[in-house]
Amino acid sequence: MPHSITITVDGLAEEVPQGLGLPQLIERHQAQHKDLIVEINGRFVHPKTYHEVELNQGDRVELIHPAFGG
Amino acid sequence: MPGRYTMQERLAGWGPQGQARLAGSTVVVLGMGGLGGAAAMLLSRAGVGRLRLVDPDRVALDNLHRQLLYDEADASQAAPKAQAAARHLGGINSEITLEAIAEEFQAGNGRELLEGADLALDCLDRPQPRFVLNELCVELGLPWVHAGVVAAQGQVLVLRPGLTPCLRCWFPEPGEPALTSAHDGILGPAAAMLASLQASEALKLLLGREESLLAGMLVARLWPPSFHEVRFNRGDQEPCPVCGY
Numbered sequence: 001m002p003h004s005i006t007i008t009v010d011g012l013a014e015e016v017p018q019g020l021g022l023p024q025l026i027e028r029h030q031a032q033h034k035d036l037i038v039e040i041n042g043r044f045v046h047p048k049t050y051h052e053v054e055l056n057q058g059d060r061v062e063l064i065h066p067a068f069g070g
Numbered sequence: 071m072p073g074r075y076t077m078q079e080r081l082a083g084w085g086p087q088g089q090a091r092l093a094g095s096t097v098v099v100l101g102m103g104g105l106g107g108a109a110a111m112l113l114s115r116a117g118v119g120r121l122r123l124v125d126p127d128r129v130a131l132d133n134l135h136r137q138l139l140y141d142e143a144d145a146s147q148a149a150p151k152a153q154a155a156a157r158h159l160g161g162i163n164s165e166i167t168l169e170a171i172a173e174e175f176q177a178g179n180g181r182e183l184l185e186g187a188d189l190a191l192d193c194l195d196r197p198q199p200r201f202v203l204n205e206l207c208v209e210l211g212l213p214w215v216h217a218g219v220v221a222a223q224g225q226v227l228v229l230r231p232g233l234t235p236c237l238r239c240w241f242p243e244p245g246e247p248a249l250t251s252a253h254d255g256i257l258g259p260a261a262a263m264l265a266s267l268q269a270s271e272a273l274k275l276l277l278g279r280e281e282s283l284l285a286g287m288l289v290a291r292l293w294p295p296s297f298h299e300v301r302f303n304r305g306d307q308e309p310c311p312v313c314g315y
Contacts, residue, residue: 011296034198034245037287037300044286044303047242062299064289066241067220069251070101070195 005057021052029063037064074165075117089117093166095276096120100175100203102151104261105217105268106193108141112269114159118276120167121159124183128176136258149203161205165289175199180206189275190214191268195251197244204229206236208313213275217268220249222257222293224264228271228283235241235302236313240287260292 003018009029016025021043026032038045039062045053055061075089088204096116099110102125110121119123129137129144129151145152152170159168162230175194180202184190184259190207192214194200200216208231216227216237229236274282286301309315 007279016222031248033248034243035241035247037240037289039300042301044300046303046305046307049305051262062289062298062300065248067218067224067249068195068197068200068247069218069220069224069249070103070105070191 005055007055007057007059007061008033010063016055020055022050022055024056025055025061026050026063031063031065033065035066035068038062039064074163078116083279084277086295091278092117092273092276095161095188096122096186096191097272097276098122098124098184099193100124100183100190100199101193101195102139103133103193103195104136104138104256104258105156105265106191106217107137108262108265109191109193109217109269109272110155110159111139111162111285112266113272114163114166114168114274117163118166120169122171122183122187122276123152123155124171124175125155125161126172127151129154130147136256136261138262172258175203175204177206178184178190180208184210184212187212189272191272192216193265193268194301197241197247201237201241205312207231208236215268215271217264219256219261219264220247220251221254223249223289223291224260225290226264226267226271226284226288227286228275230275231313234308235304238312239260239302239304239315240308242310257292260290263290263292 004015099106129140131145137159144257152172156170206234211231213230218224269307286299288299290297
């Protein structure tokens with residue numbers, strides 16, 4: 001049984017497996033959209049680097065879908 | 071007796087000089103829906119000297135819950151939005167110049183629509199023309215303020231070519247949006263809120279108050295309430311193919 005860590009996603013606490021990658025988190029939240037904006041601990045994460053990011057205990061993640069209506 | 075602009079001229083760093091700057095400014099408002107109508111109303115009341123109002127659509131009844139400029143008479147006549155907006159704004163401030171252009175902003179007419187502008191407001195209603203605007207503004211060196219709204223949320227971004235990331239920096243591979251007003255609706259107060267934030271950034275740019283501008287993307291949600299600013303970070307990625315930032 002892998003250890004779990006607690007992170008915050010869009011303001012809500014969430015328990016996830018230790019070592020979870022950002023792409024897997026995005027998938028868990030069904031947020032796989034090209035226009036997704038990801039922020040971790042107040043920093044923008046460039047889409048081309050999602051695969052390099054592993055989540056850590058206490059991370060604050062925002063998965064932001066921009067609004068393009070007017 | 072206080073004049074039309076007395077109360078805003080009293081704001082720190084504004085004064086008659088700031089007011090004169092606004093009077094000498096031209097702003098192009100692209101899209102005259104929930105965002106554009108409210109933003110144009112605020113800028114006309116503030117005394118921006120020339121507003122070019124661009125929208126190919128006509129007013130419909132289902133616009134009225136969020137599009138503050140229009141009324142039932144406009145909807146019953148299916149009035150062209152650009153012309154109806156100019157008529158209402160002219161009644162609010164007869165000292166400014168209003169140009170109504172009932173055309174769709176696109177690559178073919180974009181340069182002409184932006185001619186002579188000090189600033190553009192992106193109040194468009196879908197992603198694709200926003201990226202056309204982005205490329206034109208980079209080419210022309212024209213500052214612009216992006217805003218978007220769907221459901222109870224949206225974002226505002228100030229774009230200054232050569233000084234800030236462009237829209238493609240934020241969205242390297244634009245695609246179909248996850249949220250659409252056709253599916254998710256639009257909350258009237260959310261459109262008005264985003265338009266107010268957008269108009270506020272526009273006034274700062276016109277007044278030369280760059281130190282007070284948003285530094286990142288302001289993401290705002292009303293229901294439940296949440297406001298935060300995302301700061302751009304390219305990391306070690308290649309420079310943007312559009313702006314080179």
